[in-house]
Amino acid sequence: MSVEHNKANEKRLYDEVYNKGNLSLIPELVSPDFVSGNNKGHEGYRQMVIAWRAAMPDIRFTIDEMVGEGDKLVYRLSGTGTGVSSLGGVDITGKKMSWTQAIFTEYKDGKVAKGVNFMDTLSLFRQAGVVPPAFAQAQEANKALVRRYFDEVLNKGNAALLDELMAEYYVMVRANGEIDNQGREGNKKMFAQTRASVPDLHVNIDEMLADGDKVVVSGNWEGTHTGLIGGIPPTGKRFKYGYTATYRVVEGKIVSGKIVADQMSMYQQLGVSPPALTQNQEANKALVRRFFEMANHVKGDVSRLQALVKELIAPEYVVHTPSGDWTLEQTLQMWNMVFTAFPDMNEKIEDILAEGDRVVTRSTATGTHKGAFQGMPPSGKTFRMSEVVVFRVAGGKLVEEWPLLDQLGMLQQLGAIPSVPSK
Amino acid sequence: MSIEQNKALARRIVEAFNKKDASTLADLFGPDFVGHTVGKDLTFEEFQKNMIALVHAFPDYAMTIEDLIAEDDKFVARWTLTGTHKGEFMGIPASGKRIDVSAITIRRVAGGKCVEGWDIRDNLKMMQQLGAVPSGPPK
Amino acid sequence: MSTEQNKAGQRRVWEEAFNRGNLAVIDEYFAPEYVFRSPLGMEAKGPESFKQMVTMMRTALPDLHVTIDDMLADGDKVMTRFTFAGTFKGEMMGIAPTGRKINVAGMLISRWADGKEVQAWESLDTLAFYQQLGIKPPGS
Numbered sequence: 001m002s003v004e005h006n007k008a009n010e011k012r013l014y015d016e017v018y019n020k021g022n023l024s025l026i027p028e029l030v031s032p033d034f035v036s037g038n039n040k041g042h043e044g045y046r047q048m049v050i051a052w053r054a055a056m057p058d059i060r061f062t063i064d065e066m067v068g069e070g071d072k073l074v075y076r077l078s079g080t081g082t083g084v085s086s087l088g089g090v091d092i093t094g095k096k097m098s099w100t101q102a103i104f105t106e107y108k109d110g111k112v113a114k115g116v117n118f119m120d121t122l123s124l125f126r127q128a129g130v131v132p133p134a135f136a137q138a139q140e141a142n143k144a145l146v147r148r149y150f151d152e153v154l155n156k157g158n159a160a161l162l163d164e165l166m167a168e169y170y171v172m173v174r175a176n177g178e179i180d181n182q183g184r185e186g187n188k189k190m191f192a193q194t195r196a197s198v199p200d201l202h203v204n205i206d207e208m209l210a211d212g213d214k215v216v217v218s219g220n221w222e223g224t225h226t227g228l229i230g231g232i233p234p235t236g237k238r239f240k241y242g243y244t245a246t247y248r249v250v251e252g253k254i255v256s257g258k259i260v261a262d263q264m265s266m267y268q269q270l271g272v273s274p275p276a277l278t279q280n281q282e283a284n285k286a287l288v289r290r291f292f293e294m295a296n297h298v299k300g301d302v303s304r305l306q307a308l309v310k311e312l313i314a315p316e317y318v319v320h321t322p323s324g325d326w327t328l329e330q331t332l333q334m335w336n337m338v339f340t341a342f343p344d345m346n347e348k349i350e351d352i353l354a355e356g357d358r359v360v361t362r363s364t365a366t367g368t369h370k371g372a373f374q375g376m377p378p379s380g381k382t383f384r385m386s387e388v389v390v391f392r393v394a395g396g397k398l399v400e401e402w403p404l405l406d407q408l409g410m411l412q413q414l415g416a417i418p419s420v421p422s423k
Numbered sequence: 424m425s426i427e428q429n430k431a432l433a434r435r436i437v438e439a440f441n442k443k444d445a446s447t448l449a450d451l452f453g454p455d456f457v458g459h460t461v462g463k464d465l466t467f468e469e470f471q472k473n474m475i476a477l478v479h480a481f482p483d484y485a486m487t488i489e490d491l492i493a494e495d496d497k498f499v500a501r502w503t504l505t506g507t508h509k510g511e512f513m514g515i516p517a518s519g520k521r522i523d524v525s526a527i528t529i530r531r532v533a534g535g536k537c538v539e540g541w542d543i544r545d546n547l548k549m550m551q552q553l554g555a556v557p558s559g560p561p562k
Numbered sequence: 563m564s565t566e567q568n569k570a571g572q573r574r575v576w577e578e579a580f581n582r583g584n585l586a587v588i589d590e591y592f593a594p595e596y597v598f599r600s601p602l603g604m605e606a607k608g609p610e611s612f613k614q615m616v617t618m619m620r621t622a623l624p625d626l627h628v629t630i631d632d633m634l635a636d637g638d639k640v641m642t643r644f645t646f647a648g649t650f651k652g653e654m655m656g657i658a659p660t661g662r663k664i665n666v667a668g669m670l671i672s673r674w675a676d677g678k679e680v681q682a683w684e685s686l687d688t689l690a691f692y693q694q695l696g697i698k699p700p701g702s
Contacts, residue, residue, distance in 0.1 A: 003636065065683075067641040067671055069565075069634035074641040076671065076683060102669045102685030104632065104643050116643070118669045118685035120601045125689065169661055212698050250660040250696035281494070297624060301583050307621040307652040322525065322548045351529070351541075353494040355426060360492055360499040362529055362541055386461055388527040388543045390490060390501055402490070402501055404527040406461045408547035408556070417556055 001110035003068035010073060010105065010112060014061040017049055031108050036115035055092060056081025064100075071107045076100065083128070092128045099124055139210040142249040146215045147205065149247075149254065154203045157195055159188050166254045172283070173258035180283035180396055181290055181311075189282050197227035197234075203243075218244040221261065225270050232272050239269040281354035284393040287312060288359045291391075291398060292347055300343025302336045314397040321403065341378070342367030347387070359391045365405070369414050376416050383413040429493040429532055433500050436530075436537070437486050443478060445471070453536040460542050481506030481522065489525075500528045504544065508553055515555050524549045565635035568674040572640045573630060575679070580628045583620055585613045593678040601688050604655075622659070623648030631667070642670045646686070650695045660696040 013029050016022045023046055030045045039048050052059055059081035066075040079099050083092030099120060106114040149165050152158045162184055170187050172180040182190065195201060201223040209216045222240035225232075243261035247254050294308040309332065317328040326334070339345055345367040353360045365385045370378050385406050392400035411417045432451065439447040448471075458465040465473065477484060484506035492499040503525055508518045526544035530537040550556040571591045578584040592609040599605050606612040620626050626648035634641045647665045668686030672679045692698070 065639070065671065067634055067636040067639045069636055072632065072634050074634055074643070074669065074671065076685070100685070102671070102683075104641075104669060116667070118667065118687065120685070120688045121690070122688035122692065123601075167661060169659060171658060213696070251662065255660060256658065303583050303585070303617050303620060304624065306617060307624075310621075311653060322545050351497075353492060353497055353499060353529075355492045355494050358490070358492045360527075360529070386541075386543055388499075388529065388541065390492065390499065390527065402525070402527075404501075404525060404543045404545060406543055406546065408550060409461050411547065 001071075001107065003070075003073065005110055006068055006071070006073045006105075006107045006112075007066050007075075009107075009110065010066070010075060011063060013112065014063060014077070018052060018059065018061050021049075021053055023049060029111060031111040031113035033108065033113050034111075034115070035113070036117065051087070052081075055085055055087035056083055056097065058082055073105045073107060073112075074102065075105075076102050087124070090125060090128050090130055092124075095128055097124065097127050099127075139212070141252070142213070142215050142247075143208055143210045145249055145252060145254065146208070146217060146247055150203055150205055150217070153191070154201065159191055162188055162191075167250065169255065171256040173256060175258070175260045180280055180286070182280070182283040182286045183290075186282040186286040190280070197225070197229050198223035199226055200224050213248050213250060215247045215249060216244065217247070218242070229266075229270075232267075232270070235270045235272065237270050239266045241265040241269070281359075283396070284357070284359050284391075285352050285354050287393060287396065287398065288352065288361060288391055289349065292349055292361070292363070296346050298339045298345070300339060302339050305332065305335055305339070312398055314395065314399045317399060317401070319401045319403065322407075337373065341369060341371035341373035343370055344368050357393050359393060361387075361389050361391070363387045363389070365410075373414075374416075376414065379414055381414050383410045385410040385413075426493040428535075429496075429498040430491050432532060432535065432537075433491055433493075433498045433530070434488065437488055437500070437502070440474070440486050448474075451536055453533065453538040456536075456538055456540070458540045458542065461546070476512070479510040480508060480512030480517075482509055483507055496533065497529060497531050500530075502526055502528065512553070513555075515553055518553055520553055522549050522552045524552070565637070565640070567677060568638075568640045568672075569633050569635045571674070571677065571679070572642060572672060573633065576628050576630055576642065576644065579613075579616050580619070580626065583616075585616065588613050588616070591677075591679055593675065593680045596678075596680055596682075598682045598684070600684050601686060602691065618654065621652040622650060622654030623664070624651050625649050638674050640672050640674060642672075644668055644670065650697075657697050662694060662696045664691065664694040666690050666694065 009029055012025070016025050017029070026042050026045055030042055032041055034041055034045055036044070036048065039045060059079065062078045064076040064078055066073065068074070077100065079101065081097050083095045083097055085093060102118040104116040105112050145165060152161050153165065166184045166187065168184050170182065170184045172182055172187065174180065203221050204219045205217050206219040207217070219242070220240050221243050222238065224238050225235045227234055241262045243259055245257060245259045248256045291308070291312050294304070294312070298304045309328070313328060315328060317331065319326045319331045345365065347363045347365045349361050349363050351362040365387055366382065368382045369380060372378065387403065387405045389404070390402040391398050408417065412419050436448065436451050439451065452467050454467065456467040456470065458470045484504060487503045487505070488500055489503060490501040503523065505521070505523045508520045508522065510517050524545040526542065529541040531539040547556065551558045574587055575591055578587040588609050592612055594608055596609060596612060597607055598612065604615055606615045629645045629647070630642055631645055632643035645665060645667050649661065649663050650659045651661060652659055666686055668684060670682055670684045672682040674680065
């Protein structure tokens with residue numbers, strides 16, 4: 001049967017069957033082998049039509065466009081209708097609905113035999129003014145998760161449980177809005193330090209609210225100052241201060257946390273002055289690790305550098321190279337060349353240190369010379385180069401870099417410079 | 424050792440190098456010191472020999488600390504080496520040229536002494552400044 | 563241009579631009595007046611803007627892979643039924659990645675003229691898209 005026939009057939013289904021409720025036409029237009037999701041055969045097709053018309057008796061489908069080839073036919077549909085009950089478990093009573101769908105069908109012997117539906121379901125929920133069920137159910141589970149985090153990890157010290165409760169990519173948001181890409185491992189280390197400083201730490205929950213994927217908790221944080229807190233030596237005094245924390249939970253794992261706490265009150269209770277704003281070394285190290293991770297992921301596809309820059313690098317970035325100070329733009333140009341010239345470029349961190357706002361990495365870079373590099377045509381040679389880089393971090397991003405690379409060694413390995421005779 | 428103690432040690436080492444005070448230097452490095460340089464691991468004796476060669480090649484050499492970072496049992500010094508090429512160095516005869524190159528040194532400290540280290544120096548720039556390697560397009 | 567040529571062009575856009583990040587293919591097949599609005603709310607006008615959209619998708623899902631399940635051509639139109647899959651590891655539209663995997667089916671109908679794509683209309687299950695990624699849809 002021709003595409004024209006199929007198009008006409010499908011049009012009749014909407015004009016006559018869906019829009020006018022003329023169900024008796026179904027055997028003429030629909031194959032007995034019809035399948036669409038869980039709807040099978042003539043009876044399945046009937047149920048589909050009945051469901052739509054029961055939800056919106058004044059339903060009107062209009063076919064906007066049809067594309068057909070062979071026994072396949074695809075069309076775009078617009079639908080309108082006023083809800084009188086529910087559709088797909090969503091109550092749309094009294095709501096004027098308007099939506100678009102795209103349907104892919106396969107024809108057999110001139111009748112529609114298969115249907116696959118593509119629909120902007122989210123807009124339907126929006127028009128009905130309902131929170132889609134998956135989001136609603138999750139809220140109770142999210143609350144329970146955060147409660148477990150407090151009970152088992154914070155209060156009982158079971159840090160290993162973080163593997164289950166916290167996402168690897170965990171991000172901590174400071175009270176001033178700065179983001180620490182510390183990750184789960186960074187958080188574990190920070191937590192270990194906290195428990196070492198306050199072994200009898202107890203956090204209680206006074207209030208807990210969930211909204212969408214967020215859980216907000218508030219309560220008190222108390223304990224005895226037994227070890228260094230903020231660089232301040234132990235006073236042995238007890239303290240108790242209030243906090244509010246907002247966690248974002250995504251399928252059973254905490255992905256971010258923002259904690260606002262009355263730490264000033266803690267320092268007052270301890271009878272000490274609070275330390276000057278200190279940097280979180282673990283977060284800074286995690287940031288630099290992520291830089292290496294993302295750089296190693298480039299693998300010749302320089303478009304990936306955009307994400308790296310956006311996430312990790314401040315626009316005022318300066319790299320102090322042997323031939324002068326480079327802006328971010330100049331640095332990017334060099335990276336584009338390097339990652340294209342060495343598509344398998346990989347840098348392995350051998351050691352990482354941090355102090356204040358500086359992070360130092362000692363690493364080994366390897367790569368194969370497959371593209372033009374500094375005027376040299378690809379040689380196919382591989383290099384292995386030692387590097388030490390000092391980074392400065394500010395505002396959760398890399399702002400300055402002093403790289404020291406054994407460029408002489410690298411160029412010698414690529415054959416660009418002869419090995420210098422040594423004693 | 425605290426961060427401040429490690430940094431103080433780093434400064435003492437640089438001061439001893441600049442004063443060519445070999446005996447103080449020997450005190451600040453442990454007997455089992457291993458120095459990882461590009462392509463070679465050095466004992467303290469070999470490390471000392473390299474320093475002596477450097478002194479012969481650049482009698483007016485000076486190390487200037489640009490940045491000092493320390494954590495746990497390690498310190499990192501980012502420094503500059505300057506000097507005039509007045510003696511043979513790595514097979515290159517004295518040229519009278521000046522060098523001004525960056526380097527970064529990482530040292531692991533135990534019992535107040537350096538026990539392990541990693542050094543990278545901008546050898547490419549050094550060779551270029553000595554005229555041993557052509558200066559290519561800016562990097 | 564024949565329907566077969568249009569189909570081949572559309573296939574190359576999926577396989578080279580989306581799956582391999584070869585954006586040059588977009589210059590080859592997209593007309594300057596190209597317009598596209600995705601049900602997810604992203605809009606592209608012209609080849610450069612479409613390139614940015616592809617880059618954004620590939621940044622958000624570094625292992626993005628679009629599988630062509632079916633392709634039809636009819637007159638000046640090409641329809642692709644596809645599966646869009648990847649892992650949400652990079653920032654997307656200002657939203658932090660969740661690390662979750664996505665696998666959604668969709669359909670694209672594109673209109674072609676003189677061997678170039680001038681307009682496209684996409685349909686996919688938007689709710690499933692956001693649910694699988696584990697993020698709240700913007701404006702909720």
